[in-house]
Amino acid sequence: MDKLHENSFVINIASVNGSGTQTANSVLLRSLFRMGVPVGGKNIFPSNISGMPTWFWIRANSKGYVGATSRADIVLAFNPQTFEADQSCLGSGGFFFYPEGKTAGKSVRPDIVAVPIPLQSLTDKIVAPIKIKKLAANMIYVGILSELLTIPQEIVRQVVNDQLEKKTSALQPNLDALDIGRQYARENLQHLAWPFVARTTDVPRNQVMMDGNTAAALGLLAGGCQFISWYPITPSTSVVEHFERFAKNTRKDKDGKNNFAVIQAEDELAAFAMVLGAGWAGTRALTATSGPGLSLMAEGAGYAYYAEIPAVVWNVQRLGPSTGLPTRTAQGDLTFSAHLSHGDAKHILLFPGSIQECFEFGQTCFDLAERLQQLVIVLSDLDLGMNLWSSEELKSAPVRYDRGKVLSPEDLDKLTHFHRYEDQDGDGICARTLPGNSHPRAAYFTRGSGHNFRGQYSEKAEEYSDNILRLQRKWETAKKLVPAPEIKSNDNKEGMIYFGSTSAVVEELTELLEQKNQKFDLCRIRAYPFSPGLEDFMKEHEAVYVIEQNRDGQMKALLAQAYPQWASKMVSILHFDGTPVTAEGLRHKILNLRGEA
Amino acid sequence: MNLELKAYEGSPSTLCVGCGHDSISKHIISACFHSKVLPFQLAKMSGIGCSSKIPAYFMSSSFAFNSMHGRMAPVATGAMIAQKDLLYLGVSGDGDTGNIGLGGFLHMIRRNAPIVYLIANNGVFGLTKGQFSAAADKGSLAKSGRSAELPSLDFCTLALEAGCGFVARSFSGDGKQLVPLLQAAMKHRGTAVIDIISPCVTFNNHDGSTKSYSYMKEHDQVLQELGFFTAAEEMLADYEEGGRQKVELPDGSHLLLKKLDSRAHDVHNRTQALSLLAQTRAQEEILTGLFYVNEATPRLAEQMQLTERSLSSLQEVDLRPTPEQLASLQKDFR
Numbered sequence: 067m068d069k070l071h072e073n074s075f076v077i078n079i080a081s082v083n084g085s086g087t088q089t090a091n092s093v094l095l096r097s098l099f100r101m102g103v104p105v106g107g108k109n110i111f112p113s114n115i116s117g118m119p120t121w122f123w124i125r126a127n128s129k130g131y132v133g134a135t136s137r138a139d140i141v142l143a144f145n146p147q148t149f150e151a152d153q154s155c156l157g158s159g160g161f162f163f164y165p166e167g168k169t170a171g172k173s174v175r176p177d178i179v180a181v182p183i184p185l186q187s188l189t190d191k192i193v194a195p196i197k198i199k200k201l202a203a204n205m206i207y208v209g210i211l212s213e214l215l216t217i218p219q220e221i222v223r224q225v226v227n228d229q230l231e232k233k234t235s236a237l238q239p240n241l242d243a244l245d246i247g248r249q250y251a252r253e254n255l256q257h258l259a260w261p262f263v264a265r266t267t268d269v270p271r272n273q274v275m276m277d278g279n280t281a282a283a284l285g286l287l288a289g290g291c292q293f294i295s296w297y298p299i300t301p302s303t304s305v306v307e308h309f310e311r312f313a314k315n316t317r318k319d320k321d322g323k324n325n326f327a328v329i330q331a332e333d334e335l336a337a338f339a340m341v342l343g344a345g346w347a348g349t350r351a352l353t354a355t356s357g358p359g360l361s362l363m364a365e366g367a368g369y370a371y372y373a374e375i376p377a378v379v380w381n382v383q384r385l386g387p388s389t390g391l392p393t394r395t396a397q398g399d400l401t402f403s404a405h406l407s408h409g410d411a412k413h414i415l416l417f418p419g420s421i422q423e424c425f426e427f428g429q430t431c432f433d434l435a436e437r438l439q440q441l442v443i444v445l446s447d448l449d450l451g452m453n454l455w456s457s458e459e460l461k462s463a464p465v466r467y468d469r470g471k472v473l474s475p476e477d478l479d480k481l482t483h484f485h486r487y488e489d490q491d492g493d494g495i496c497a498r499t500l501p502g503n504s505h506p507r508a509a510y511f512t513r514g515s516g517h518n519f520r521g522q523y524s525e526k527a528e529e530y531s532d533n534i535l536r537l538q539r540k541w542e543t544a545k546k547l548v549p550a551p552e553i554k555s556n557d558n559k560e561g562m563i564y565f566g567s568t569s570a571v572v573e574e575l576t577e578l579l580e581q582k583n584q585k586f587d588l589c590r591i592r593a594y595p596f597s598p599g600l601e602d603f604m605k606e607h608e609a610v611y612v613i614e615q616n617r618d619g620q621m622k623a624l625l626a627q628a629y630p631q632w633a634s635k636m637v638s639i640l641h642f643d644g645t646p647v648t649a650e651g652l653r654h655k656i657l658n659l660r661g662e663a
Numbered sequence: 664m665n666l667e668l669k670a671y672e673g674s675p676s677t678l679c680v681g682c683g684h685d686s687i688s689k690h691i692i693s694a695c696f697h698s699k700v701l702p703f704q705l706a707k708m709s710g711i712g713c714s715s716k717i718p719a720y721f722m723s724s725s726f727a728f729n730s731m732h733g734r735m736a737p738v739a740t741g742a743m744i745a746q747k748d749l750l751y752l753g754v755s756g757d758g759d760t761g762n763i764g765l766g767g768f769l770h771m772i773r774r775n776a777p778i779v780y781l782i783a784n785n786g787v788f789g790l791t792k793g794q795f796s797a798a799a800d801k802g803s804l805a806k807s808g809r810s811a812e813l814p815s816l817d818f819c820t821l822a823l824e825a826g827c828g829f830v831a832r833s834f835s836g837d838g839k840q841l842v843p844l845l846q847a848a849m850k851h852r853g854t855a856v857i858d859i860i861s862p863c864v865t866f867n868n869h870d871g872s873t874k875s876y877s878y879m880k881e882h883d884q885v886l887q888e889l890g891f892f893t894a895a896e897e898m899l900a901d902y903e904e905g906g907r908q909k910v911e912l913p914d915g916s917h918l919l920l921k922k923l924d925s926r927a928h929d930v931h932n933r934t935q936a937l938s939l940l941a942q943t944r945a946q947e948e949i950l951t952g953l954f955y956v957n958e959a960t961p962r963l964a965e966q967m968q969l970t971e972r973s974l975s976s977l978q979e980v981d982l983r984p985t986p987e988q989l990a991s992l993q994k995d996f997r
Contacts (some may be wrong), residue, residue, distance in 0.1 A: 181995070325977055327744045336767050339731065339738045347890040466979060500746070502973065506703075509703070509726045510726065510727075512730075573664075
């Protein structure tokens, strides 16, 4: 490691959950972010409150490649349980920091640089009550690293100030701990052949750093979400908690009362049923959940499809089935979501691929749900939803809300008749009325049972098939309305299809593959049903690699169902162990498959 | 606005001839007519089962939501939060409520969502041909001769436990009692539960059943004679004499209760109501009447501090945050 690594380094902080490292990790990450260093943070945590291993990865990369990686340059080993395992992510010459005397009799690999820190004696210097002192001790390593990385002290202090604004008793001890760490590094670690440096860049200052669930909550606020019913479930919980906090700040009427409703349901059956009621009554209604919760919503999803009620589920995917691994990421709910429920049901899916898109789809999901009178399932995932990404500041799109075909009493006055399921426009979408509409012809009977175009109960074969074929017509309309795929074409013979959180590593993957002279056109899917552009992409390429984070190639299955004539061109590249997808991992899989490894 | 009785009618019933549920439809029509409920002010909600077909048989010009099995309570709760200016009249059954929908039923009550929740209670699953529901009394016989083995759930007791502020039981055959109860329930501020024994003529009307017409006739113990009076209607003098009790309702209307049963009961006393229900149950009586009224519990919209306007009437201008607000919310993420 003789070359200077400016703004390119990977730090892995290994600790025990519940030990209070979160604030310290966040200070380090945010200090780099405020310098304009391209950086991302990933929290790899157990489904547990206290005492189990947890890792926080910070990746700074001058080219902006901040997706996950399995290789670290710097490890802070604060968890004796994983002391040996935590060395494995370091390459030869990597730096391994650990608290002196806490090696549990285990050794350090001879080819890495061992940096024992006298953490206990440094902690003893902090003047504070024992409880605060214990937590503030974490800031010592922030001090050490920020000194070594030459992060300006005023930036780190400001971040600490901002983070502990409301915990005044903890502020000074934390600032002291920071100084103690910096001083220790200055006086004792100058001998290290330390190649990493953080340098302030001229990246525009309108950047924010947040997780996808926060961006989603802001998006839902901007997108006019009026109603959320939910049942808490990792990793979607923060979507609702953030929304409620944001809405309390901004969505009040002149008397200070809420222009929104958030209700914690007794289970996901009820959460979805409430969304049905609220969507039927004319609000932009949503529930947020993850796989097990979605499973309970299946009956309601079919009802929404057949009775044509606008509804949105924000699904932050995790590993399943059943409880699975609640804190590990996956893209495994695709086929289940696409056809959620029994019978001939299918639903609109959205695949946000970035913070920006989590925000943008907060409005798109309602525009589509209300326009199409259908269920829209947004498929985010834990990596996108709970890890920290930088982005341009989020701004409302200049697109007005699309509230769909809703007839007012005045509209009804102009009509000779109103039948709830009559396709007047030929697009498969029928006009609806909202409860409370006082026009004598406004009311209709909503039911999940067989009905004709008048909304009357019917068991007639012809009326059932007429209705279900009209729903198919609506599906064709949906293809023109959903976000189109993002295609980057360079006339390469082969293509690569990806979506969701995988997007974060594709640019890096492309570069790695180009080093091996392997070139691909790119197509990022943003929605299901697939837009016409996707078929062209299939047609124009000899082979198409479909990258996804599940075992069975669910996106490939949906593509093969939509385009059976191109199915033989599709090749699955799969990642499904719960860790965030990495560029080097995908590179390895692709090259292996092509015999180029 | 006064509408003719015809405006309160629905489609012809498709239930079995003699079904108790058809009487319930008739009494709902009567209650809505006498209370001058306008069709567009009412939303008819139901789950699945014979009971849940009832909304098709009254007030054709009202919006209706015949939802999923056991889900009427949360569907109605969601609708009510979104559009709170309507009167939500829900019709469920004993299986829809006590078996598949028990969680939703109790949580709706805990929240005090303003919904009139009727249980057309016949002790069996009619549409699947006569299996016992959780409301079948232990020892009651099925048509096949099989005996119900499990303790039954009492919806009124459950409602009281969950904090319900309007709890009553009635009999589909007793319009004199049920109509004023319905009229009063529609004026109640929160969740109102009326458990209505409504015999199933096809699967549960035989000897040995505790939900048959003849069993009801023998065991129905009527607690009070009921009269419903609107705010405008004049009251008779000295109404509180001779064991009468006047129950004030939020809009100024009231119920006049004339005690028929020898046991003393104050409808504002929850503990007394619970004990009375336990007592009569132990004696295998079916006590009907108004058991409990409490108008003091805040309604869901108040608990949630919802805007006075109906949420569904809010438009983009009310909903979209300003660019400044969005920027300010992002300060913490810099």
